Amino acid sequence: MLRLVAAGLGCVRGQRDVFHDVGFELSAGEALALTGPNGAGKSSLLRLIGGLLRASSGRIELAGGATDLTIAEQTHYQGHLDALKPSLTVAENLAFWIHYLGGSAPPDSALAALGIAGLADLPAGYLSAGQRRRLSLARLIAVPRPIWLLDEPTSALDAAAQARLAALMRDHLAGGGMIVAATHGPLGIDAKELRLGTAA
């Protein structure tokens, strides 16, 4: 049984105390929504879980996962940026991340799951913001990893795509995955809420 536990987490950026003493517990199949005002540290907490920032105090542990992998290697991180190269085609962009992140599925089915299969041969530079976000999210479907860290995943997505993403998130949770999402709006899934303090 997968279990993600964080206790006493603190984050200091540029000598500013962003948050301190933050903790949560998440079991397989559960989602956590991070809320709070701008600057409260939602994105920082996500990067901290993904190993992209170092905590100034506290610890994060994953129990019941693959013992030879770090938390970062079992985690998908979807930040504000889409990690796409404009001169590569949609299929090339996704195929690269599938190979690099250790997946083996062909990119087509993940593109279809996000509803952008028809764009496979188009250079990513020609995509709209919503299409770029969908392509970036296709990575999460194509490479199975138990923890998803999503930073405002619904931004730039239209209503239909938001519903599609919510369905994909429900599938992921039903399959024993975990989601931590920073959000200002409704995610469309059942989630515990962790409210980060007011910004200084």
Place this chain on the structure above:
Amino acid sequence: MTALSALLVRDMRLAVRVGGGAMMGVLFFLIVVTLVPFAVGPDLAQLQRIGPAILWIGALLASLLTLDRLFAADHEDGSLDLLLMGHAPLELAILAKAIAHWITTGLPLVIAAPLLGLFLNLEPAAIGAVALTLLAGTPALTCIGLIGAALSVALRRGGLLLPVLVLPLTIPVLIFGVSASNAAVIGPVPFGAPFTILCALTLGSLVLGPFAAAAALRQGLE
């Protein structure tokens, strides 16, 4: 395809596509080498004497030209975050990026050098020596540049810092590259001695560069 070969292929593809840097290095090399005779005058004997040095300085500047985008481009579009979360060790991922950079930037310089040697009135033996020393020395330039490229991302300052950081570190490569080329033509030192030291510098930087760059990128995590 493994993670590292996927990264290698992606970086090479990006370099040769529109907006990539593969041809920029060679064009810059061509321009620098062409400018020198205008500056020093059309004295053929003099050009022949300083030719190897001109080719080496041109290659040095040209290989630096595209280095500042090596990590900065991945940092700006968020790819660097994901590269840090792969199963492959960061050091090896950086080495894969370095190999891709050398194949698309360093290798074309080695291939262009004999042609530009003709412009500088070099003897065939000197042309061969310069091409051989560039082949052995340009990987060192890429690997030393890795450190500067990673530092300029980690320090969150633009690429302008890169030449200031990297150029002083490339002085030994320049010294032994040029002296090996000269030794092959003028003597009196045998070609082997400076060339062996040049190879040693390349091998050393091949090991040190990726580790130092990985440490710099990790430091950038704060």
